[in-house]
Amino acid sequence: MTEKQEKLHQRIEEKFKAIDQNPDVHLEGLIWAKPITYWDYIQTDALLNLQTQRTTLPDEMVFIMYHQINELLFKMILWEIDQVASNDNLSPAFFSEKLNRVSRYFDMLASSFSIMQNGMETEQYLKFRNTLTPASGFQSAQYRIIEFASTEAINLVDNRFRKDFEANASEEKIYEHLYWQAAGKDHHTGKKNTLITNFEKRYKKMFLQKLVDYRSTNLYTLYKSLPIEAQKNPELVQAMRHFDKTVNITWVMAHYYAAEKYLQPDGKAVEATGGSDWKKYMLPKYQRRIFFPSVWSDDEIAHWGENI
Numbered sequence: 001m002t003e004k005q006e007k008l009h010q011r012i013e014e015k016f017k018a019i020d021q022n023p024d025v026h027l028e029g030l031i032w033a034k035p036i037t038y039w040d041y042i043q044t045d046a047l048l049n050l051q052t053q054r055t056t057l058p059d060e061m062v063f064i065m066y067h068q069i070n071e072l073l074f075k076m077i078l079w080e081i082d083q084v085a086s087n088d089n090l091s092p093a094f095f096s097e098k099l100n101r102v103s104r105y106f107d108m109l110a111s112s113f114s115i116m117q118n119g120m121e122t123e124q125y126l127k128f129r130n131t132l133t134p135a136s137g138f139q140s141a142q143y144r145i146i147e148f149a150s151t152e153a154i155n156l157v158d159n160r161f162r163k164d165f166e167a168n169a170s171e172e173k174i175y176e177h178l179y180w181q182a183a184g185k186d187h188h189t190g191k192k193n194t195l196i197t198n199f200e201k202r203y204k205k206m207f208l209q210k211l212v213d214y215r216s217t218n219l220y221t222l223y224k225s226l227p228i229e230a231q232k233n234p235e236l237v238q239a240m241r242h243f244d245k246t247v248n249i250t251w252v253m254a255h256y257y258a259a260e261k262y263l264q265p266d267g268k269a270v271e272a273t274g275g276s277d278w279k280k281y282m283l284p285k286y287q288r289r290i291f292f293p294s295v296w297s298d299d300e301i302a303h304w305g306e307n308i
Contacts, residue, residue, distance in 0.1 A: 059120040060128040074142035085217040092233035099239035113254035151291035171211040
């Protein structure tokens with residue numbers, strides 16, 4: 001063997017002996033293993049068979065694939081955020097790099113809404129959407145987890161009730177007053193519509209656990225745990241501001257304008273598929289969702305989501 005081959009063989013032996021495995025068995029296995037192909041690695045066939053239309057209308061396929069792409073990007077976002085949450089030696093450079101990655105994903109999501117806004121015929125959409133009731137894009141569990149992972153839960157409480165909450169309020173109380181409950185909950189009676197009832201039946205237990213898990217490892221809490229000098233790091237502050245604005249204003253408004261085109265075509269709002277009050281919980285200036293309040297001035301917070 002060449003010197004390079006000897007070193008590789010030595011590293012292979014060290015790797016498998018470290019996990020109490022016989023290196024020769026694994027090396028022999030390579031003889032029978034098939035070479036990897038792009039389509040096997042990416043699972044192309046499986047991926048392209050995940051689109052099932054409920055109607056014969058062609059533009060429904062655009063709608064399905066677009067939302068599946070969103071969910072893949074949400075998974076990428078959580079992948080990056082959780083690397084920050086699990087880092088025991090968090091530095092401003094590492095923090096900034098991960099936030100910038102997440103922001104690029106959300107920049108892509110925001111700009112991609114033109115696919116939804118201009119890529120479907122309104123007439124087709126208004127027909128196939130009737131087969132989706134009571135489902136709604138509102139029911140993206142991954143997006144809710146991204147919110148839990150990004151900020152302290154108190155910042156996700158409906159703006160109408162936020163000032164009355166204590167920072168140590170129980171997860172159950174916070175959950176019942178999250179801003180998106182406004183999409184289908186009567187806070188006077190406590191009654192929830194089918195949209196939220198179905199959503200909670202599937203995910204509420206997990207959501208409550210995620211609120212616990214991220215209580216001390218959400219991005220904002222981790223940021224505030226850094227030394228003051230690190231918190232003032234210009235690159236980190238800029239990364240946090242960009243992430244916050246992109247998620248809570250730019251992307252939300254891109255979503256809002258797309259919804260407005262189809263759900264308010266003649267100036268009169270149409271009810272969303274899940275029956276949600278989509279304007280009430282989406283508009284940033286109404287809910288004032290801000291992940292990282294301390295990186296914004298009082299004036300910026302006071303006019304959050306305005307003039308867009």
